[in-house]
Amino acid sequence: MLVDSHAHLNFKAYNDDREEVVGRCRQIGMKVINIGAALASSQSAVDLALSEPEMYAAVGLHPIHVFDEQFKISDYQGLIKKGGAKVVAAGESGFDYHHLPEILAKGAASVDDVKKKQEEVFRQHIALARENNLALVVHGRNGKDEPAAYQDIYRVLKDESWTSGVMHCFGGSESEAKQFVEHGFYLGFTGIITFDKIGVLEEIVKWIPLEKMLIETDAPYLTPEPHRGKRNEPAHVRYVAEKIAQIRGKTTEEIIAITGQNAINLFKL
Ligand SMILES: [Zn+2]
Numbered sequence: 001m002l003v004d005s006h007a008h009l010n011f012k013a014y015n016d017d018r019e020e021v022v023g024r025c026r027q028i029g030m031k032v033i034n035i036g037a038a039l040a041s042s043q044s045a046v047d048l049a050l051s052e053p054e055m056y057a058a059v060g061l062h063p064i065h066v067f068d069e070q071f072k073i074s075d076y077q078g079l080i081k082k083g084g085a086k087v088v089a090a091g092e093s094g095f096d097y098h099h100l101p102e103i104l105a106k107g108a109a110s111v112d113d114v115k116k117k118q119e120e121v122f123r124q125h126i127a128l129a130r131e132n133n134l135a136l137v138v139h140g141r142n143g144k145d146e147p148a149a150y151q152d153i154y155r156v157l158k159d160e161s162w163t164s165g166v167m168h169c170f171g172g173s174e175s176e177a178k179q180f181v182e183h184g185f186y187l188g189f190t191g192i193i194t195f196d197k198i199g200v201l202e203e204i205v206k207w208i209p210l211e212k213m214l215i216e217t218d219a220p221y222l223t224p225e226p227h228r229g230k231r232n233e234p235a236h237v238r239y240v241a242e243k244i245a246q247i248r249g250k251t252t253e254e255i256i257a258i259t260g261q262n263a264i265n266l267f268k269l
Contacts, residue, residue, distance in 0.1 A: 001260035002030040002241075003269070004234035006092075006137065006168045006188055006216035009055075010034045010044035013220035013231060022052060025234050030054065031260075031269055032234045035092050035137055035168075037062035039075055046079050049086035056269060058089035058137045060125055063096040063118045067106040071121045073128060080132050088267035091137030092168060093125035094118070094153050097146035111146070119156060126160045135266050136165030138185075140172065150176045157183060166266065169218055170204070177204045181212050186266055188214045191224025191236065193243050205247045214266070215240040215259045 004025075009032065014021055025032055034049065035058045036042025045057035059079045061071045080087045095118050096103075100111060108114045129136045138157075140149045150172035157163070163184035170177060170187040177187060187208060193201045205213075217224075217240070219232035224239040241255040248255070263269060 001264075002028060002238065002256050003215070003260045003263040004030060004032045004217050004219070004237040005166065005214040005259075005263045005267070006035055006190075007032050007219040007234045008035055008037070008041070008221075009219065009234070010036065010041050010048055010057075011220060021233050022048075022055070025054065026052070028235055030234060030237075031056065031263070033058060033088060033263070033267060035089075036060050037092065038065045038069060039072075042076065042079055046083040046087060049083055056086055056088045056267065057083055058091050059083075059087060060089075060091040060093045060128075060137065061121055062092055063094050063121070063139060064099045064103060066117045066121050067103055067108055067114075071124055073124055076128055077131075080128075080134070087132075087134070088269065089135040089137045089165070090125045090129040090132070091165075092139040093122050093137070094139040095122065095149040096139060096141045097143035097149045098141040100143050100146060115152070119152070122153075122156055123160065126156070126162045129162070129164070135268075136162060138165055138167050139169070140167060142171070150180075154179055154183070157185075164266070166214055168216060169222070170201070174200060174203055177208065181208060186212050186214050186262060188216045189240055189244065190216050190218050190222045191232065191240055192222055194224040194239055195228060202247055205244055210248070210258050211262060213244070213259055214262055215244065215255075 042059035223232035
């Protein structure tokens with residue numbers, strides 16, 4: 001089954017035509033997990049999940065937003081209670097060192113201050129996942145001068161002995177990919193593999209165990225070829241499956257079946 005394991009139909013990019021986008025997902029018969037990035041968008045993800053049988057939600061505060069609002073775990077507990085079985089993950093949470101300048105401009109005292117805050121909030125998401133038996137959706141992004149986001153994530157996961165989750169839109173090195181897979185994590189692949197010139201992702205796709213692979217759009221972002229430049233949507237996750245199928249010498253339908261089952265297993269859909 002086609003599953004987009006990471007989308008944001010809850011974002012305002014879909015305010016004008018959400019019904020139509022959701023309708024196209026329904027027509028395909030796919031499942032979609034919409035991911036919260038702050039309290040309001042987590043709330044919208046839950047509402048969407050409650051109104052659509054094939055949509056699910058993750059609730060969390062994105063690392064770029066940790067100085068925009070406080071992560072109050074009781075608020076998120078409330079959303080999990082409200083959403084019941086339709087809330088399948090905590091996140092997205094993790095470390096983002098790419099957006100450090102913007103985060104610093106929001107009132108953080110120093111780079112270390114940002115890192116400390118992101119780590120504190122990340123650990124709270126792990127606590128939330130632990131308490132509610134949820135998967136963890138992890139966001140990692142390195143900065144030009146701060147290349148250790150994935151190493152910091154790995155350190156915290158090890159320290160917390162937390163093994164259930166996905167490194168969404170994985171952008172680390174091959175050796176880091178190996179670390180996360182060995183730790184039990186899934187890696188999420190986006191439309192980037194359809195236009196990536198560096199080739200690290202392709203190398204990872206060549207060896208990653210099929211049962212550790214998820215596909216995602218990160219819609220409205222990261223639109224794959226041949227739709228580059230337009231807003232992304234869950235239906236386009238098929239292009240990610242096509243590219244992976246090419247690399248692995250499988251059919252697109254096989255990759256859709258395998259990654260769909262992986263999502264069902266991880267998120268208990
Ligand atoms: Zn995302």
